[in-house]
Amino acid sequence: MTLAERCRPDFAILNRRVNGKPLVYLDSAASSQKPRQVIEAVRRYYETTHANVHRSIHTLGEEATALLESVRDRVRQFIGAAQREEIVFTRGTTDAINLVAQAIGRTVKAGDEVIVTEMEHHSNLIPWQMLCRDRGAVLKAVPVIGEGFLDLEAFTRLLSRRTRVVAVAHVSNVLGTINPVREIAERAHAAGALVLVDGAQAVPNLPVNVQSLGADFYAFSGHKMLGPTGGGVLYGRRAVLDSLEPAWGGGEMIKEVWIDHAQWNDLPWRFEPGTPPIAPIVGLGAAVEYLSAIGMEAVAAHERALCRLTLELLAKNGDTTIYGPRNPEIKGAVVAFNVRGLHPHDVAHLLDQEGIAVRAGHHCAMPLMRRLGVVGTVRASFSVHTTPAEIEHLARSLSNLDLMI
Amino acid sequence: MTLAERCRPDFAILNRRVNGKPLVYLDSAASSQKPRQVIEAVRRYYETTHANVHRSIHTLGEEATALLESVRDRVRQFIGAAQREEIVFTRGTTDAINLVAQAIGRTVKAGDEVIVTEMEHHSNLIPWQMLCRDRGAVLKAVPVIGEGFLDLEAFTRLLSRRTRVVAVAHVSNVLGTINPVREIAERAHAAGALVLVDGAQAVPNLPVNVQSLGADFYAFSGHKMLGPTGGGVLYGRRAVLDSLEPAWGGGEMIKEVWIDHAQWNDLPWRFEPGTPPIAPIVGLGAAVEYLSAIGMEAVAAHERALCRLTLELLAKNGDTTIYGPRNPEIKGAVVAFNVRGLHPHDVAHLLDQEGIAVRAGHHCAMPLMRRLGVVGTVRASFSVHTTPAEIEHLARSLSNLDLMI
Amino acid sequence: MLYSSVISERFRHPRFFGDLADADAVFEDVNPLCGDRVRIQLKLANGSVADARFKGDSCAICMASADLLVEIARGRAIGEVLALAPDDLLTRLEAKIRPSRITCVTLPLQVLKGALTAVGAAR
Amino acid sequence: MLYSSVISERFRHPRFFGDLADADAVFEDVNPLCGDRVRIQLKLANGSVADARFKGDSCAICMASADLLVEIARGRAIGEVLALAPDDLLTRLEAKIRPSRITCVTLPLQVLKGALTAVGAAR
Ligand SMILES: Cc1ncc(COP(=O)(O)O)c(C=O)c1O
């Protein structure tokens, strides 16, 4: 049995029919579906264990706290962090990046510089724009060249002693490009800059080790990796987190409070004000367990094969333009394309008639769309339950599109 | 059948035994339990509808978006807001208050003033401390007097043309005091200040109408009102939201993006960067439906009766000191107390042996603890499933405590 | 057919796509759903829309809506044009448009009214 | 009995609760769980803890832990005191302490070591 065949029974939503056709869900990069193990973990948590966490003396509170904190350990291991104190629970990638921009923001001075790239998701761009505007800092972007790669020479020229932060996607959510994060981090560190890696499209699909990548911060979302919506993770290197003031205030992130000042709590709680998204994190733990049981190497191999097939089949269709690297070996689990003469939204709408869910539009990457010279693209993306037959159905449907509009 | 009797079968967790005794959950103010209608709504969402919301052309995406946006309408109605654009989804109360402090922060100048109260939860204190420190503004606190009331005369003296924000709890999470928000808002508005109301302990227990309260902002958490963890709401008056820059950046909160600048999206999405906590909000919708079906007047009456009983029974115990108003008519669904000679944590631990879950400690209100002259208190809090028999069990257990340590 | 024959026809063969020499009013705006832009150019004379053209790299629905709207507006009194409502377009597009795509229909209308407002013709 | 007879006894009748005249070292810290404070005062002589007292408005576990710790420390060489581990206290408290309350046991130890560090006795 293939990986997908083993996994499919776990995804109840795959039984759905859309417009009379079986659902073909090729939009996992936007948000993945959830296996029953995750849905069950959330239900079980609410039916047997729920209470607020931390500072709680009663049994349920202790159990809920232990559960939440056990996910921290599991996530630490999953992404190869050195210490549990380095794992901060957030609402998602966007929340995590804002947290870092906010915390670092307090230390940024006029004339300091932040480097992003032209392929960033708006989540890894707007927070830096806001920071730079607020502090009088300068934002620079590494150009995208060729089939969709970062121009590393340009990057090196942009780097200087004024560079405070380099913010880069591990995997582009449009091109699928796996960026050379390790090399980028080495050069950034040599210039004295911190490196934030947006791992939203990497953690669900590839084995990730934050230490070997050399990331100072690594952000990702639970809902893209089979986990519930509402939870995510910020990894922060201990020494860096130690040096930062908290981004936001509230309960749990303090030790002692007076009206006019407060003493911060220890890591990681210092960066977790308020009641955490307990059930989403509990579900994330179940998702990590699910992915770990398969093994991320196996997940990556499965998705690489789907990527290869998609690229092959689309290349046969003369009306299709593909964006991003053509080599599946250096690509995450997404393929973006356009169909000649059709707007991506119409393509998505037409495919929906066939039961196929793809994303269409700018994918929250408008600067990249401008660089590609398009208003938007269609994007097919894969998960553990995606089958070659579904990709073939996509390719077949695309061949007949023009007749339908 | 009483309200509690009708509700109890909906709460699966009440079948749990703790230390061999039936669970008596008196910690709803920290986080409420969830009725099966809420747990089911989340499960159903994941099994039939889940996809990322907004900008989505496929069927699941459209259904998920419609579901999320329908909760916005339902919440608008539940709290009496005028427009759906005034309902911003957040992760919770803490998140909502940080959002406001951040957005207003950009407009605060050195010498401006913010007024909080001595009874605020840290969530409605630390964000203002951070704002004042960052901007050179001054933080002032309205004293707590008598049985636990705000000193309104002192408040009026604190108000001035320099006051930018007045941040006050609708209901204190320790004292239970229902604060005269309307009067506070009138005076604050007369001075030209904005009013943020922390409704975390009000919305779950009382009928709330943000317009008649005169709040400019009103924040609350889903998880305290029978909803899932990870979702909450910020109400913001349209004219005020319109005037504010977004707090945080990311996807969905923009219309057009260039590398160095962006054009913000319309309300309410301008304040909702990133993938929202979709399932927690869907569950919040189910919780609002559940509470609405009972009727908030009925919920309030039920909890007032429990409050009255608790106050009566505890008053009979000579070793018990009660904090907060003694009149249940002017009190939310919490009763805080201490037992002579015992630390609150030991009391909570002892009660846990009897299956009773109460909260003990400073309740994230350290300045109030100092004002009360205690290290902490025990707190019993109520929800729709709480019964008089459970309160009697609490009172009985408290009488025997000293023998057990 | 995905949407309707009206949309199909106007998308494939728009009648008023292009630029206008010496336009009196030009306006463009963005569809918040997708970031697509639509631009409308107008010539005004005697309180009427004498001529109009649209441009934009947009989806079939938006394209058809813009083309239809320009056809309706041409030769009409400005007051009448300002009174046009989304329903006027929806009816004539003869398609059931899903809520998620409704901005694709309304964007051209918004842009047209913006153009009239910009030159002070909307009072 | 909730915790253990050792805790019960030391909580009800702490032996070393109070202040020390002319202390050589004073230190206090906060339990992150609850905000409770513990303060320890020390008299040092000849590389040993000559005398010690603690104060604090804290729970039974923390009270007993502090009282026990002070008893152990009194008369001991500073090096030995610095080598004390949480387990030394846990064993002698004869109670199963839940993870959520473990800081109630360890806080006094942390404070005592803080006191020694503050006077430079910890090297
Ligand atoms: C009055 C009050 N404000 C704010 C909060 C914080 O809410 P949350 O932790 O859900 O953000 C709470 C609850 O802990 C509260 O009782």
Ligand SMILES: Cc1ncc(COP(=O)(O)O)c(C=O)c1O
């Ligand atoms: C590369 C990348 N970064 C950031 C995000 C934002 O993640 P979220 O919306 O979960 O915060 C996404 C997904 O939308 C993404 O693909």
